[in-house]
Amino acid sequence: MKTEDIASLYRRLLRAYGPQGWWPADDPWEVCVGAILTQRVAWRNAEAALSGLRRADLLSPAALDAAPAEAIAEAIRPALFYNAKATKLKALARALLETWGGDPTAMRGEPAHTVRAALLAVHGIGSETADAILLYVAKRPTFVADRYALRLFERLGWVPPGASYEPVRAAVMAAWPADADAYGELHALIVCHGKERCGPRPTCSGCPLSSLCAHPQRRGGRR
Ligand code: SF4
Structure with missing residues (x-):
């Protein structure tokens, strides 16, 4: 190439x-959540699921970490695969709290390869999701x-x-x-x-x- x-x-x-003005969400945590919600579905599904989390007051990392997976699944039904995605969201919320103190922008202070490795170690985060977060949240150059x-x-x-x-x-x-x-x-x-x-x-x-x-x-x- x-x-x-x-x-x-x-x-x-x-x-x-x-x-194109991506990512189609502004808040860094919403970008992280959206990157999981949009797995295998169109963005409009992810957007509806984000609204569901907001309505249920489950959008923050602490709320997702504390909530039962069943309650999260119910809130994100429009994203399809909602049981699996609820488990993934809980894993991401826990990782964010433990590794970056609940603040996704804290990723910006670390080397890109460290952030990428930490994201890839989270349940349900593969290369594409990790790179979307690395790019649009951590603001590091990476190719999706x-x-x-x-x-x-x-x-x-x-x-x-x-x-x-x-x-x-x-x-x-x-x-x-x-x-x-x-x-x-x-x-x-x-x-x-x-x-x-x-x-x-x-x-x-x-x-x-x-x-x-x-x-x-x-x-x-x-x-
Ligand atoms: S639409 Fe795709 S396959 Fe067709 S010319 Fe453009 S890049 Fe090539």
Whole structure:
């Protein structure tokens, strides 16, 4: 992966879709909670579940830590997989209280690799969720190599079919020395592009990346 390729991707997507202004929540703790609630569902489901937690007065780390998992599950039903996510939220709340004194912004004072390792040690937090929190809460540059990014990079011919999260993340970060704001924007733009046109059946006509991408010729993407 080359620096100029990623820079060009970023510029083209930014020109096409404009600044995305992510994450779609402002409060750092709500970003952490939202990163779990949105696992395997659309953001609108996570947003409804966040509202449910707010209504039930369960949104703070202390409240989530103290509440029975059943009560949390009831409040977050719109997020689906609510029993599993309730357990994950309790684990995250406990980790936040024990490791960062209940203040997510305390992550910003620690080395990125320390924060990432601590997040990955929490039940229910995998690479994608850890990187979302590292990026939008701890404000550290990291690449979220989610399914949108993996599909796009495979179509661009930058990674082989079946490439996995960690090697792709490492390759992007080795090639693109950008700050957290730029990485945050890149992630949001790739998600936007994946939803707008580069989905399972891509709409390649007029794509801002068409001159970089051989996928239409290879697989017969719709034009
Ligand atoms: S040309 Fe098609 S496959 Fe390539 S990035 Fe654009 S939408 Fe995706």
